Amino acid sequence: MTGTVLFDLFGVIAQHQSTAGKNRLVRTAGVPGPAFWDAYWALRPPYDRGELTGPGYWRRVADSLGVRFDGHRTAELVEADIAGWSAVDDTMVSLVEELAAAGRRIALLSNIPEELAVHYEEHHPWLQHFAIRAFSCRIGHAKPDPRSYRWCQEALHTEPEHIFFVDDRQENIRAAEATGMHGHLFTTPARLREALATWDSATGSRS
Structure with a gap:
């Protein structure tokens, strides 16, 4: 065999993520693209390893960017992230x-x-x-x-x-x-x- x-x-x-998918994430986050992607990728490893839930990951991203995502915005980000990789x-x-x-x-x-x-x-x-x-x-x-x-x-x-x-x-x-x-x-x-x-x-x- x-x-x-x-x-x-x-x-x-x-x-991989499409340009449209990436743009949707940035629009949903409401922050400048370069800063968003720096935070997105820098904080991704523990999320990938299962050490964080989706809301926990996006909370860390928000903290890194100096902004706040409420529950509704966080749910939209999780949804947009899934769509971008689907x-x-x-x-x-x-x-x-x-x-x-x-x-x-x-x-x-x-x-x-x-x-x-x-x-x-x-x-x-x-x-x-x-x-x-x-x-x-x-x-x-x-x-x-x-x-x-x-x-x-x-x-x-x-x-x-x-x-x-x-x-x-x-x-x-x-x-x-x-x-x-x-x-x-x-x-x-x-x-x-x-x-x-x-x-x-x-x-x-x-x-």
């Missing part, structure tokens, strides 16, 4: 379903906050194809922390050299490879198919 394919979510199967690449979804139908073992490792994870579980039935869904908010570790990759290895009961990790960020690929996984920097579905075929040929009957 061929090895496990461990997918990143955003930038591989799901799309688009998927249908070609990649089809590839995931194709691999699953062929009996390929696939898994997911994503930096994602709880509210967004729940949204994906409620709206995307193809998530059921993954042997594990290692959402950072639930495993307590986010890429490129080595513990996130080791969590997957242990949950899959698989040696790292039998895992083909797909991500669109080089720093995440390097971190995965440092734990012994094979890494593929995602660019297009076609190149991913080629890389998988090459890996399968090289690894032969690995399980």
Whole structure:
């Protein structure tokens, strides 16, 4: 049997925030864009690791910006944030379903906050194809922390050299490879198919 394919979510199967989605967030926050994004990303890691709820995260963002978001504004920000990350690449979804139908073992490792994870579980039935869904908010570790990759290895009961990790960020690929996984920097579905075929040929009957 061929090895496990461990997918990143955003930038591989799901799309990154669109310009429209980003603009909606800034409008909802009512603060200048550059300052907003500095706070948004600087404070994101604990939210992704599940250490904060959505309201708690946006409270910290507001504090950093020197403003206050009331309950209604906070709910709007949570909703806008989810909407901005909700688009998927249908070609990649089809590839995931194709691999699953062929009996390929696939898994997911994503930096994602709880509210967004729940949204994906409620709206995307193809998530059921993954042997594990290692959402950072639930495993307590986010890429490129080595513990996130080791969590997957242990949950899959698989040696790292039998895992083909797909991500669109080089720093995440390097971190995965440092734990012994094979890494593929995602660019297009076609190149991913080629890389998988090459890996399968090289690894032969690995399980």
